[in-house]
Amino acid sequence: xxARDQQVVRDxxxxxxxxxxxxxxxxxxxELGLRNRATEIAAMAETLVWLVDPxxxxxxxxxxxxxRGASPGT
Amino acid sequence: xxTVARTPAHPALERMxxxxxxxxxxxxxxxxxxxxxxxxxxxxxxxxxAGVDVSEIRSLDDIRRLPVVTKEEVLADQVAAPPYGTxxxxxxxDVFELTLSSGTSGKLQEVHAHTVRDAHMRAMHGIAFRWAxxxxxxxxVFHVGISNSASHGPFHRxxxxxxxxxxxxGHLGFPQRLELMERFxxxxxxxxxSALNGLAQLCDEQGRPARERFPDLRSIVISGxxxxxxxxxxxxxAWGARIHEGYGASQTYGGFVMxxxxxxxxxxxxxxxxxxxxxxxxxxxxxxxxxxxxAPGEVGELVITHLEKEASPLVRFRTxxxxxxxxxxxxxxxxxxxxxxxGTIGRWDDMLKIKGQNVFPTEVDEIVFARSRIGEYQVxxxxxxxxxxxxxxxxxxxxxxxxxxAVAPVLDGLRRELKAATNVSFELQxxxxxxxxxxxxxxxxxxxxxxxxxxxxxxxx
Numbered sequence: 001x002x003a004r005d006q007q008v009v010r011d012x013x014x015x016x017x018x019x020x021x022x023x024x025x026x027x028x029x030x031e032l033g034l035r036n037r038a039t040e041i042a043a044m045a046e047t048l049v050w051l052v053d054p055x056x057x058x059x060x061x062x063x064x065x066x067x068r069g070a071s072p073g074t
Numbered sequence: 075x076x077t078v079a080r081t082p083a084h085p086a087l088e089r090m091x092x093x094x095x096x097x098x099x100x101x102x103x104x105x106x107x108x109x110x111x112x113x114x115x116x117x118x119x120x121x122x123x124a125g126v127d128v129s130e131i132r133s134l135d136d137i138r139r140l141p142v143v144t145k146e147e148v149l150a151d152q153v154a155a156p157p158y159g160t161x162x163x164x165x166x167x168d169v170f171e172l173t174l175s176s177g178t179s180g181k182l183q184e185v186h187a188h189t190v191r192d193a194h195m196r197a198m199h200g201i202a203f204r205w206a207x208x209x210x211x212x213x214x215v216f217h218v219g220i221s222n223s224a225s226h227g228p229f230h231r232x233x234x235x236x237x238x239x240x241x242x243x244g245h246l247g248f249p250q251r252l253e254l255m256e257r258f259x260x261x262x263x264x265x266x267x268s269a270l271n272g273l274a275q276l277c278d279e280q281g282r283p284a285r286e287r288f289p290d291l292r293s294i295v296i297s298g299x300x301x302x303x304x305x306x307x308x309x310x311x312a313w314g315a316r317i318h319e320g321y322g323a324s325q326t327y328g329g330f331v332m333x334x335x336x337x338x339x340x341x342x343x344x345x346x347x348x349x350x351x352x353x354x355x356x357x358x359x360x361x362x363x364x365x366x367x368x369a370p371g372e373v374g375e376l377v378i379t380h381l382e383k384e385a386s387p388l389v390r391f392r393t394x395x396x397x398x399x400x401x402x403x404x405x406x407x408x409x410x411x412x413x414x415x416x417g418t419i420g421r422w423d424d425m426l427k428i429k430g431q432n433v434f435p436t437e438v439d440e441i442v443f444a445r446s447r448i449g450e451y452q453v454x455x456x457x458x459x460x461x462x463x464x465x466x467x468x469x470x471x472x473x474x475x476x477x478x479x480a481v482a483p484v485l486d487g488l489r490r491e492l493k494a495a496t497n498v499s500f501e502l503q504x505x506x507x508x509x510x511x512x513x514x515x516x517x518x519x520x521x522x523x524x525x526x527x528x529x530x531x532x533x534x535x
Contacts, residue, residue, distance in 0.1 A: 040190050043190040043194045047197065064190075
């Protein structure tokens, strides 16, 4: 993987992280109406990571739990 | 790294060597098995019963230590834990999309759930269209209506990940589709083979052949049915575009997991292979009796394992699809992705024993549809007055041609070729094409054969 691809993966991972935070921002009731679309942005970015470096792509299951307001792993 | 491809969809994936692909598969397989062993009751219990500890799966060959899973087991799990079965393996609130198998009345449909990440993984369906030559600014017309089949997520998301899908036609009749295609234009097209044939015939009947009416059309992707070489040659001539094939099923993320590369479905009258999307799915081609891998060129059953799927995963699912295995070395494109032969995928379940002979409907499709005057057919197998099997074939002849004197020699030739290929004498009966069911969407899987012999025996006892 060249330097450009590595930078793309880093940028995409940052999008996943930020989208995950936004998905949680509305809390369990999603008062801001952000959760589903932010979760979808995270999933789209995660699958783009997979296209560039499949080994770097992770499950999103903890992200869904966190977006619902539950702690990861519960 | 390998040299690949005029049109790679995803260069990092498509330039992997065989060794790199297999290393990736093993890593992702181990990750998937490890997760399912602790979170998925359906697989965890099966593997426990089989005495397999997934931490001992250390090579791709080791996967054969895991038990295969059948459609019947999946359906039984759904009945026991509706609606998804214990195979779901994620919080039901994480189900973002569903794929329902086409099923038939009286039988249960398989339910395949997808998380939002699964849904976006399904965009790999678009690879088929990129390999067919579609670019980001180009328009594709998609001749299937939206439903809970693959038409829903994979086609729309996959096509739009590669090019443009600005208008829909699948909900319309053929004349209205042609009008929209002329109005908004198209560069590429997806259609089931039957729809492709029907649209071309309609263009001819309207006095404006397809290739003249749509001069910008460059590629056509088909799926869902086997086809004879002559059919593809005839359609490529009729439309003036190269034809490519993709393969998917409800169990394969609901979308394509293999397709032709730039080579298309045919090269110089010879069938090409469809490359597996092996980065996300592990495909085995096994002898259905021994469950051992078949050799290159041999026919076997396709068995699938999801490497990336979060919800409703499958590990070693027997598709009952009958495929001819081709190693990657048989394609000049450079992708080191294994293949199966295009146009010859059939169903093990579909084989009929008629007068003691094994008859595969796909083999009959190939013979029948090589004749341009025949648009569709239906076969009824029953026990005749003499107490012997009778195979009655109704042949759909295009409107206005049923009395054409040129039809009789076509039927004579068909009768002879069917007998030579199957050793069964078919009773042929020409009927107007409109009298027969038309199969133009993935929801209407061709069901051309009816076997009434068990009911006949019941009545005759």
